[in-house]
Amino acid sequence: MADPMQVAIKVAASGLEAQSRRMLITSENLANASSTGNTPGASPYARKTVSFESALDDASGARLVQVDRVDTDKRPFRVEHNPGHPAADENGNVKMPNVDMLVELADMRESNRSYEANLQVVKQARSMISMTIDLLRSS
């Protein structure tokens, strides 16, 4: 069996990876919050969602975390009246992305918090390893 401390660091690293993927998706959503189509009636950018799943690590028996899949949000698009827009349909309505700034910011804050927690676990595991190594030093 692998050293539990190394396993702890490995698991936390998978958490960091997953949370940074989530942050990437959030930033994509925020950046495209007003990306519309180019042709009349075209669909704009659809908000992306990310979901996690836990995966068994064969070497250690620990449950890592990984990104399960990235989907698009099924919510309807916002409609704005803007007849001069290239994506406006015959009534002058433009479909805007279904991105909600508040939701994205809350999501970002949550993934930030989880990232910090994983980082804290790595730090603590490292300090515990060095405590053991310090047994050999001094005296």
Place this chain on the structure above:
Amino acid sequence: MDPINFFTIASQQNRWLSVRQSVVAQNVANANTPGYKALDVKPFEAVLDSAGIEMRKTQTNHMDPSGGVRGDTDTEEQAKWQIVHSENSVSLEEQMLKAGEVAGAYARNTGVMKTFHRMLLASARG
């Protein structure tokens, strides 16, 4: 209890603590995984109790029955602090608290081990 036994218990507890730390890491990593239930290791007392009855190796070609450690990697679902809509029962605050507890106990353990080692060395030097 002779002092040599102390080293056995101390290293056994350190091993238990490091398993617990890896379980905490697992819980924290899966803090946003739908359906994930927070785990914890069995308390150290249970490990100590089970360590009493152990099969002995009476011949060199017997297999080691335990592979060294026993009982300390068992995990169980823990009582829930909170449960959210996605059926995830990990509370980050609780896990951080636990990680701090583990690190503190580990520091205490290695500190006492170091002191014992110094005492042994002092008596060996004469």
